[in-house]
Amino acid sequence: MNPRLVQLGSFEISPDLLTEPGEALDTLLGRFGSPQVQAAEDDVVVGERWRVIDNSRDSGGTVVAAAPVASGFALLYLNHDHGRWIAQYDPLPVPVAPGKLERASHLELVLPANASWAQGQTPLVSATLHNYGERTFPDPGHGYDSLHAVGWLTAPGVEPGGSFAYNGSDGAGSVAPGESAQVAVHLITTDINDLPPGDYMLHAVLHSVGLFSAPSRVRIGGCT
Structure with missing residues (x-):
């Protein structure tokens, strides 16, 4: 385990990822075919400062992105299913902790x-x-x-x-x-x-x- 890592949800990542400026949600989604984001009706999906924190795209797994919110980070899960990408938004703030x-x-x-x-x-x-x-x-x-x-x-x-x-x-x-x-x-x-x-x-x-x-x-x- 790397002593410099921090934990965000179930992921241990470099803290440098969390200080990056990130990109607009539309830009991020554009690399995956611009899928419609699945979210609850009353969720306000964060529009800016998204960064990928876990990328299993090459092995057919999930791509996870995070964007800062008031008390942590919101997460976006991108899954490839039957030839297209599905984007699911989780608005619950995920805290950052030491690794x-x-x-x-x-x-x-x-x-x-x-x-x-x-x-x-x-x-x-x-x-x-x-x-x-x-x-x-x-x-x-x-x-x-x-x-x-x-x-x-x-x-x-x-x-x-x-x-x-x-x-x-x-x-x-x-x-x-x-x-x-x-x-x-x-x-x-x-x-x-x-x-x-x-x-x-x-x-x-x-x-x-x-x-x-x-x-x-x-x-x-x-x-x-």
């Missing part, structure tokens, strides 16, 4: 050391989240973060993966500056109850900022 790497830089996620689990039982796992920074986490100013964490097991010596499909909606709560809190870790190892006895490594990640814990050894014993 994930910066938001995670003063946090530490710590798993319990040397745990033992009974075979065939799904344990309840928690980690300690330390906040060494000067701001509460999650920062209520942008709403991008939560205390939602996921965990999984690997054989000793196997590196953790970097992509996670599970994204639950839990993780309420906050950690004040200089404080720590227990965070529930939701295990995503699908066959965990069928794992044979032995030693494993437990990994966890704080989902919204991609903050990994150090791995912790777990011993799975026989049935109790």
Whole structure:
């Protein structure tokens, strides 16, 4: 992750994109065949200062553009469908926040050391989240973060993966500056109850900022 990036909605982008003068909406749309913008009847579509923040056009994906409004940025989504472009306007202001790497830089996620689990039982796992920074986490100013964490097991010596499909909606709560809190870790190892006895490594990640814990050894014993 690039320490200079900022987050706008679900996108991490260069902050330089947000300082560009942008272009008129008609000019932007003209590069996509000038589609009619789909918007609610009472929406006032921003007419100026649009800039593309995510471009998956070459791979057939969505092109996303943003324009400044009073308390953030409005977004425009352009999708290619059956040979033509469709433009959908989202008027809800999206705030700008520091990037994930910066938001995670003063946090530490710590798993319990040397745990033992009974075979065939799904344990309840928690980690300690330390906040060494000067701001509460999650920062209520942008709403991008939560205390939602996921965990999984690997054989000793196997590196953790970097992509996670599970994204639950839990993780309420906050950690004040200089404080720590227990965070529930939701295990995503699908066959965990069928794992044979032995030693494993437990990994966890704080989902919204991609903050990994150090791995912790777990011993799975026989049935109790």
